[in-house]
Amino acid sequence: MELFFWGTRGSLPMNTPNHRLFGGNTSCIGVNQGDDMVVFDGGSGLIHLGSDMIKSDRKEIDICFSHFHSDHICGLPFFKPLFDSAFAVRLHSFGNNDASLYEAMSGYLSSPIFPIGLDGFKAQIEFIEHDADDALTIGALCVSACPIPHPGGAHALKVASTDATAADNNKSFVYATDTEHDPKAMNENLVRFMNGVDMAVYDCTYDDAEFDTKRGWGHSTWQEGVRLAMAAKVKQFGIFHHEPERSDDMLLAIEAAAQAMMRQCFVTRDYMRIEL
Numbered sequence: 001m002e003l004f005f006w007g008t009r010g011s012l013p014m015n016t017p018n019h020r021l022f023g024g025n026t027s028c029i030g031v032n033q034g035d036d037m038v039v040f041d042g043g044s045g046l047i048h049l050g051s052d053m054i055k056s057d058r059k060e061i062d063i064c065f066s067h068f069h070s071d072h073i074c075g076l077p078f079f080k081p082l083f084d085s086a087f088a089v090r091l092h093s094f095g096n097n098d099a100s101l102y103e104a105m106s107g108y109l110s111s112p113i114f115p116i117g118l119d120g121f122k123a124q125i126e127f128i129e130h131d132a133d134d135a136l137t138i139g140a141l142c143v144s145a146c147p148i149p150h151p152g153g154a155h156a157l158k159v160a161s162t163d164a165t166a167a168d169n170n171k172s173f174v175y176a177t178d179t180e181h182d183p184k185a186m187n188e189n190l191v192r193f194m195n196g197v198d199m200a201v202y203d204c205t206y207d208d209a210e211f212d213t214k215r216g217w218g219h220s221t222w223q224e225g226v227r228l229a230m231a232a233k234v235k236q237f238g239i240f241h242h243e244p245e246r247s248d249d250m251l252l253a254i255e256a257a258a259q260a261m262m263r264q265c266f267v268t269r270d271y272m273r274i275e276l
Ligand SMILES: [Zn+2]
Pocket: 010, 011, 027, 069, 071, 072, 178, 241
C-alpha cells in the first residue's frame, strides 16, 4: 500500500517562505494498492492530484470525504478531471452529517460563492452516501468509517488492503481528522478503530498548552494524537492538519518533541510518499 500526501495543512491553504518544507495544501491523501486507488478528502491538495491524474491512464476515481468543511472540499472545483467527459468521479460520504454530500457540494458550488455549479462539470459524477457502519470496497481496498466529534459531524476513515495475492496485503491506514478530544477521557471508539494499524494520521492542529483557549473549535492536539497512537499501538503515527501559521521551524520542533514521546512518529508534509 502506498500513501501520497497531496495536502497536510488544516483550515486554510498557505504559501509563505516559512511553509516551504512542510507545504501549505489542505487535506488530501491518495492511497494506492496496485491499480486501485482511494482518495481521502478534497482540500487544495486535490488540485495537484488532478493535474497528475490527467497525465496518467486513470479515468476513474473514488474520493471519500471525512466531512464537508471548506478546507476539505476546496480543491474539488479546480479538479481537472471534472471538466472532461472521459472521467468518472465518485464522491463518497459516511454516516449522518448536518448536510448531505450533495447538499454541501451544490451549496458550495453556487452563486455568489462559486457561480460554476455542478452543471458546469462534464465528468460522470456520482454522489454516494453510505451508512456509518457500511464498508466500501474499491478493488482490493476496503474503506470503513468511525464517527468523531467535530462541529457538523465528521468521520475517521480506515482503508485496508484485501488482496491476498499481494505481497503487501493486510496493510491498513487510518485518516482521523477533524476532531476535538475530551481531555478527561480518551476517545475509546477511535482507539479501537485505530487499533494496530500500520499507520494513522490525526488532527494535530494545536498543542496541549494552547488547547484551553481553542475549546469548541473542533480540533485536537499533537500530544493527544501521540497518546491515542500509543494506546492503539499504531505502528507509525503522522502529525496532520497543521494549523495554518505553523512555520517549518515550529513543525520541526513539534516533530522532535513528539518523537521524544513516540519514536515512530513524524510530521506529515505535502508531496510525501510512504510505502507501508
Ligand atoms: Zn479541516
